[in-house]
Amino acid sequence: MFIDMDFVRALEYGMPNCSGMGMGIDRLTMFMTGQTSIQDVLFFPTMRPEKKPTVDAPEKYIEIGVPEEWVEVIQKMGYITVESLQKLAPGKFFNDLCGFNKKNKLGLKAPSIDEVKKWCEPRE
Secondary structure (H helix, E strand, O other): OOHHHHHHHHHHHHHOOOOOOOOHHHHHHHHHHHHOOOOHOOOOOHOOOOOOOOOOOOOHHHHOOHHHHEEEEHHHHHOOHHHHOOOOHHHHHHHHHHHHHHOOOOOOOOOOOOHHHOOOOOOO
């Protein structure tokens, strides 16, 4: 008989406990760790609520000298906080910006390398 390995794998990942105890292992773990929400102790990541990343407001980017038209582009590239810009190598970031601008045909005026270096400077 044919074995459906996709079904077997799905059972490995998603089948609930079948031990017959009145209290599930997740509830027991919740009780033992003092958690107030069962979602904090769930083993299956698909059942956990997604954590929303914090996104800096455009004003924070403008404060460090980023032109307003570039803020949305930078956030689309994955740099959703000003702090994340400070961890970048300015030269590579400059090339990535210009490449993203060209690839997506945005038509924005490219910043100079010196401007990008100022954006990437560490702040207090």
